[in-house]
Structure formats: structure tokens, C-alpha cells
Amino acid sequence: MTVHRPADLASASAADGEYRAGGTDVEERHRLGISTGPVVDLSGIDELRGLVVTDDGGVRIGAMTRLTELETLGGLMADAVRGIVPGLRAVGTVGGELLQRTRCWYFRHPNTLCLKRGGDACPAREGDHLYGVVFDTGPCVWPHPSSLAPALVATGAVAEIYGGPDRLVEDLYGDGSDPSRDHLLGPGEILVAVLVPSVDRWSHVRVEPRSASASPLVEVAAAETGGVLRVAAGGVAPAPRRLMAVEEAVAAGAGAREAAAMASEGAAALTGTAYKVPLLQAAVEEALETLA
């Protein structure tokens, strides 16, 4: 493996290869042989570090912040990553967590081809997609793996990008219609930090088939800021999904259960994932009930 270690953003942006932050995802893919080529190690770049509370009570989290460090913040950020096992949290970074590649078992298998690996079909769609999406919004049927993204989307966080425009975290991912990508950052674009506004009330729910699962079945984050509630879900769509219909129902005065029922609006489950629909609704209901 060829490793570049640029010292600043400009040379990182110009370097050739996949970025590597904590490396937990990149190293695994290289070990499996499903990713090859040079890597550009971001660990020597000071601009990507730092965890600062901003004047308005929000927080700016550098992309190279380790997931363990989020524990010091407490609140939604800490809760969102608690399901990732501690030894990985100590290595993985916020940037890598948000921009990691899918955990689809076809994609991660050393001997398969799929839409994300140069193939021309998705073997999971006709095959075994037990942990797949319920919002079938694109050719790829595996949910986006990030646990932090739904939480950031719920807070309305902004991603600071080097080499491209800043944007809402929500807009880092698109609608999942392009199966080749797990996020929309292009070559030379580097996530520098996320700006997380302060929130008044929040909640987080993770549903796992077994404790310490690599990928939860469903995750829901809810956050309220200045009377505006945002709800987002992971585990259900090719991109972290904002649940607007739920938000609207709450705004219109619906109770938790009634609003939660709206979580499945737009859902089109696969044969093997229909069970996730009630799980999503239940998780949203709990998230609304426990908003504190």
C-alpha cells in the first residue's frame, strides 16, 4: 500500500488516492482486497483537528476528531456513536464515520462484484438483503452505514468542505440514486469539520439484533432547536433519511404514535426488509416520546 502523508489541505487535495482518516474502513477494505491503490493519509493535517464550542453554543468538530472524543461533548453526539464498539471509536474519526463506505455483505465480500465495485447489477436486490433498505430510492439496496449522520441531519449541522462549497450534512449524501457513491464529495474535496448548532431537546434510538452489532437495524435521531424539530433515520435508506412527514405531523400537533406512523411515508420495502417498517415506526415513536 502506498501512503502519502500530506501536511496541509492543499497538498492533500492535490494528492492522488483515497483519503484515509482513522483508517478503520480503508484498512479493512484493503485487507479484504476490495480496495486497492494509494491512500492519502490525513492525520498530519492540523486544520482537520479541534473540537471547539462556538459563540452561539454550538460546536465545531474537526473531521479528524476521534469518535471517543465525542464522549466529552455528551448529548446527542455521544449517544449517536455509543453503539460503535469502544475499540473502534478510539481509532475511527468523525470524517471517516460520515464518509465510510457501505457495510453491505456483498460489497464487503472478497469475491463479489456489485454496483459499487465495477459490477453491472446489485446482487443483494435479488439475493439476501435481510439488512437492506426500506426506502428503495436507488439501485443500491443497502442502507447507509453512518450512525452519526442521522444525528447531524437532525441538528441541521453544516459540513465545512475544502475544495468545494460548504453544505448541510443532509446534502452530503444526495438521494441515494447514484449507487456508485456513498457520499457526494468528489476528488480533491475534503471534509474539514462539521458545525453543529446547539439543540434544546434531543433523543436517539438504536435498534440492534444483538448487542454491539456492526450495523443496527434502525437508528433514529430527533433534535429540536428553537421550536423546530428534525427527525432523521439510519439503517433504512441508501442515504441518511430525513423524515419530513413525521416532522410535519408533529408540527401539526399529532401525538407521538400518530406522527411515528408517518415515518414510513415513501417507504417501499424489499421482500426481505418489510419487517423494518414497524421497527422504524416504533423507533420514531420512542424518539418522539423520549425527546428531552
Place this chain on the structure above:
Amino acid sequence: MGSIEVTVNGERRRITPTGRTAVDVLRVDLGLTGTKLSCGNGLCGACTVWVDGVPAVTCVMPAEALDGRDVVTVEGLSAEGLHPVQHALLAADGLQCGFCTPGMVMAAAAFHDRWRRDHGTGRPGRQEVVDALAGNLCRCGSGPAIIAAVQDACEGRYDTPGPYPRPRIDGLAKVTGSARYTDDLTFDGLLEGVVLRSTEPHADVLAVRAEAALALPGVRGYADLLGRSRRVRYTGQPIGVLVAVDRATALAALDVVEVVYAPHPAAIGLEAALAPNAPNTHLRRWTPPSNNEARPAPARYHGNARGPQFAFSKRRFTARRLVKAARAVGDPLLVEETFRIPHQVHAAPEPHVAIARWDDDALTVWVSTQSISSLERKLAKRYDTEVTVISHHVGGAYGAKQSITDEVVAAVEGARVAGAPVRVRYDQAEDLSYSGHRPGDRIDLALLASATGELRAVQVTSYADGGASAGQTVAGLVRITYPGAPMDLADYDVVSNAPPGKPFRAPGFPQVLVALEQAVDEVALRLGDDPVDLRRRWSRRPLRHLLYDRVAAHPMWRDRPGFGAERGRHRRGVGVAFGTWYYGYDPAVRVAAALEGGRLSVSTALQDMGQGAYTVLATAVADTFGVAVADVEVRAGDSRLERGPTSSASRTSPSVYPAASAAAVRLHAELLEAAAEVLGGPVEAVPGGVTHAGEMIPWPDLFDRLEDRRVEAGRPKDGHVPATPFPVEGVQIGWGLSDVAHLVEVDVDTRYGTVQPRRVYVALAAGRIYAPDLARSQVEGGVIQGIGLALYEERRLDLRSGLVLSADVGSYRYPAMGDTPEVEVEFIEEGFEHAPGGGAGIAELAITSAPAATVNAVANAVGRRFPELPLRPDRVLEALR
């Protein structure tokens, strides 16, 4: 890129990362093999070290990330005496195979230190410990003891250097990381072999073109593994082995090997193989490799179903007739159901790994195996040469590491063509895909009771789904469980183009009991009977009745909720099930006991995969002399020693303890005589030494004055004629059956359909227990693996390509720390007085009815039975609808 500087265990070291991971640098460059490499993808925690004081996984950490940082490994932690957590793990026997232990120690020690700083000596809750150890998997199932040990250490119970109890003789080596497993060995000039695997589920291999690969720099040879039959029967079947100077070179070369196949139609998995017009998955008269202890019995094929074996049936046609008649009239006491059991993968933390070296004509194999002696004999026969097999510590096996496994053949053949020692080490995907599994099963069951609660008839047909393997007896085991009624029991092996199974702890029993014990509960429900009382009527065996009494009196059972009676979001459920296992032993084992250089020793070619075999061996000698277990040196793990047993079929302790005792008794007698001579007068034996002239002289004081000597013994004969006339594959089935009761309490979250195991009571009647602390660990392990089968574990197979999808421990979900219940173990040490030593084995017994009891507990909570395992949230929610 260049080198970096890192502080490791207090020393500044300069390392050259060259694009590798931190674990490779620690293990290979720095020789710190206490840190283990298991899953390689960040989830199991075996590779945990402290980086700047924080436990971190190193298998997915780039080595460059160590630049300027401070690393402490288990070796460093242990350098100045043991950490309290290490003392506690040793005292509570919170380990078995020990492969997860160093990582566990590092995570737990960090938690301990943090806890003590913040809370003094307050006892942490279970959940706090579980959260800290969430990323440390223990496949042996030592979770209950680990959690308790960490809690104890946090309370300050192990703050001084001790001494504290150390029931496990090789425990210290395991908690300090000094135990060297096969995977930790290296030697100069060691080459790496990687297996070329079939990409076709069913084909003839017409040609393998390896020339281009062989021409690459660093590639040292290619050896064929298919042999005369050129047929491959599953995707992933080994075709050959490619040997190179290192793994990366070998893998790169593998990419340019060209294989020419003539594909045959394939049937992947049970349903496809049983479908009408399914293609033939086998050759005529082909006997598939075994997924059980013995070779599959001769049988005919009906399509792809091999069988039936119905030897265990009893008044077969009566049973059929009774069931048919009951069905015709809609008898409410006829319980009929089709059950589906998933494939359970062994997933041992130490991967399958073997190193082979040829010297002239002699072959030495270092291998992670549970069958040193028999492997030596089999290899010697196969290669017609002198063979040595070495395996000092084994990182888990559970049945998959016996006999001549593929990685052994690959290493031996690879070493032969390369003319140098070769290692073949499976990566995680290979290990979880191709190294074996408990076959899946479809069980058609009909059970008929009378209105008075008598068992009238049982009809069970099992279709074992062992892929390209056979030999699983499932239905037949009903006969051993409830022998009274007429029964029609048929066992088929459905041969399909999927990876073959291997024996997995208690082959057949967990599967059949999930069906049978649910059906019994259902009958009890329909009759309005107590499930334990009903079972009393179906078995006459005294040991079983002791267990029925124990369960009936247990508060967990007495306070159980009614079937489906709980309300609210969280529902408690309590379930019971009973299991049985044979009493088996290897009559041909030999054990030597010796006095050497003033120390007692005991030796045999035995392996310890965590079951505590080395400790049992030492205990036999220690018991005889009345000295401490630690005073006995154990020599094992090497086929050049006396012939040892294979560690499967629960035969280890019942084989070696009596033989070791016999040797020890003779040695003791000889040493008494020698003592009399040295002391110049009569001596009398007392525990721990002798008395001479009114004075007690401890053995250790005498040993230095006595000459070395060595005696060898076999296993004394049983006091009862054995159940089988002669041993098969080294197992003689003795007289008598051992029994177990599993009582399980779960919490079902009806909102999400998730199940949390809370408490387990397990009682075993297997005669005398030789090393109780270790036996308890093994039992807890069986319980947790059983819970895994019931609730979480299932191999997932892509039915089109035949690829195993659950190829990492993130997607092959076996119980983690958070799924660990509290376990209460009770031994009823009766029933095997006829056995020399008085004990039968417990390894398999411990798992047999654990899944069934777990399923019954969930059924009790939600008021529905579960024909299909595992009880995933989707299935539980479905049942609740």
C-alpha cells in the same frame, strides 16, 4: 515512506510501517504476539492495546497512526506484576481458550483504572462493564465470569500482589499473553500459502494454469489439492495452494492463476437440493465427508437426500399408524410442526492455521487442532512417513479443528512443493465460510400424547443441510431422550453445493431438542399440565428425575409467568429444556507420570482448546499425591508424547483423568518405597507427603532426594460393560447417559422484538467433576453458544453464487458481552460410579438443550412457539402480531 517513532511498553522504538496495520507491526516486527489477530475488521477486540492510555483495536489501525504515540500491550501491562484485572480473571476463571483474553485484559484494565479513579472501590453495575467490553467478543462464552471478575477487581479485591486462586494451570500464560498459539509462531524462511478456491458451485476442474503465477517474483510453488477426483462441489472448495514469500505476494499471484471449469448444474442449499428436478449434486456411490464424529453410514440417495437412517426407530409402523390416525380425526394432542434450524458456525477466535515442514522424509506440523494424536496417525498413514504434530495452545475449536482439515493438507502439500516450511492461515472470510458449521436442518415433527399425558408416538424426519457433507444424526436422538413410545425416526443428509459442515459441540442434539422440547411444552399446555411434571412421565432415568426435582424447586421456575400472560412492553419469559449426552472415552489413551529433577510431571499428547484439559491432567496427579495442582508440570501438545485422545465427543476428561490417576497411583507407590529407602525406615502415606518416625515430611521436601522415575498407564477398565462393543474413531461409548437441565429467563422488548437473556440455571448430572472451576466455565460457554443458536446466529448463504455472506463477525452474529446472562451452574456428581474416576464429560452436554430452553422462554413470554430460528426481531414481532 520512512520510519516512525513510537513508545511501546515504555521503550522508544523505531518502526517502518510500509503500509501495514499496527497489529502486524506489533506482532511481527516487535514480536509482541500477546496481541492477537482474530477478526481483522475491528469488531472482536482481540487486537486491543492501549494507545495513549485508551484501548484501541490495532487490526484496522494504520501503523503510521502510531507515530509519536504511547502504546501499552498486554506484555507491558504484565511486566511489573499482574494487574488486578488479571488476578481477578485468573481467580474467577474468566477465560477458556484464552485467545480473546489479552484484548479483554487491556479493555478491562483500562475500564478498571478509570473506574477506580472516579469511584474508588464502588462496585460497577453489570451494564457499565458490558459497555466497556462491548467490543470484546469471547466465543468460548466466558462472559459471565469475565463480567463478575471485572466487577470484583473494581471493588479492590485484587489490589495486593496476592496470592489468589489460579484454578487454571495455563491461565497465567494466557492472561499475560505469553501463551504461544500456532498463529503466534514464526521461523526463518517461513513461506505463506494461500488456498486457490473454486469460483464455481459445481464443476469439473479441467485445468489449472499456474505458470504465470509461478513466474512472478517471490512465488515458490503451486500444489494441487483436488486429487484424483477433479470435481468441485461448492463455491470455495480448495483446488490448490499457492506458496510465496509472503501473503501479499501469494494473494497477488493467486489473481493470475487461471482455472478452466466444466460447470455442472448446481443446487445450493436445502430447498434447491430437495426441489423436484433438482440437479444431482453428488456422484453415484460418493460418500461425502463427515460432519459428525464418525464416517457417514452407507446409504442410498433419493435425489439429493442421502438416507434415511432409521436405526433408532422403535415400532416404526405403529408410530406411523398412530400419528396418521390422530391426524385423520384432528386429535388436539397431536402436535405437528416443521422446524428450521440455521447453520451455526464455529467461529473460533484463532483461525484455522497450520505450519508444515518437511525434513528429509519426516514431517512436522504445527497446527491449531483438537486431535493431535489422531492427526499424527492419519498424516503418517496418508504420507507414509514419520510425523510430529505440535499444538500447545489452541484458540478455540468447538469441533471444527479435528481430523485432517483442509489447511493442514494445504500446508503439507505446499511445503512439499516449495521445499521449505509453509504456513496456511485462513483469513476471517475463509474461516467463517469454509472451515465448518453445524448443519442447518429441517425437522418435520409429529408428537402424540394421550389425554392422561402419556407419550403415545413420535415421528421425526430430519433433513440435515450440511452442504457437501453428511453424517448428521438428528431425528435418531429422540430415542435417547424419550425412549418409551413407538417412534418413527428418519435421518436424511441433503447433499447440496454448499460448504461442508463439521461436528459442532453436541452434533444433532441442539437441533432436535429445539423441535422436541417445544412440542413437549405444547402438549403440556394443551393438557393444562406442568411441563416438568409431564416430562417426568416420559423418562425413567434416575438422573433425569434428579434434574426434574431441581428445576421444579427452583424459584425461577416456580415464579414463571403463564404462557403469553405477560403484558406491557417488556415481557419476562421462563423456559426449560432437558438434554442428554453419551458417556464416551478413548480406551487407548496412555499417560505418563514422572518425577523429574525434583518435580512431578504428567504427560500425554493432549491438547487444550480452553476446556481445561491440561488442568484436569495435573489434577489427577495432584489429587493422588495431595499436592497443589500448580506443583505438577504438564507436558502435552506434542504427538511425540504418549498417545492422547481427540478432544471431541466430550471424551477428554473421562479418558485422561483415569489414566493419569492410574499412572500417578503407581508412581506414588514407587516413590513411597523409594522414600522408605532414603529415610531408612517405614513410611506411611498422608495427603501431601509421608510420615516417618512420627514426623510429616511433605513430598516437595522429599523429591530432591529421590531418583527420577517415570511410569506409564492406560485407562483402567470400566466397572460396567460398555454400550458399544468397540471404539469408533477413538470413542468408546460407555454405559450410562449424562443429563442436563437448562432453565432460562429472558426479557422480550415487544416494541422491537429484541430478546435479552437475563438469567440461566443449568444443572448437570455427569458424575464427578474433576476441575470444578474450569468445568463451570465450560458449562457457561455451552450455555452462551446455545443462546447464540437460539437468538442470533445464522450463516447466511447467497443461494445463487454459493458464497457465504456472513463472512465476518459483524454479520455472523454470535453473542457479545451485552447478550450475556447471569449463569448459575450446579453439578450433581452422581451416576458414574462405574466409570474409573467417576466422571463423564460435560462439553457437549452443556449446550444440548440450551437453545431449546431459550426458545421456550421466549415462547413463554410472547405466547407463541417458534418453528424457525434464530429468534430475530422480525420473527418475534411476527409472533406478536
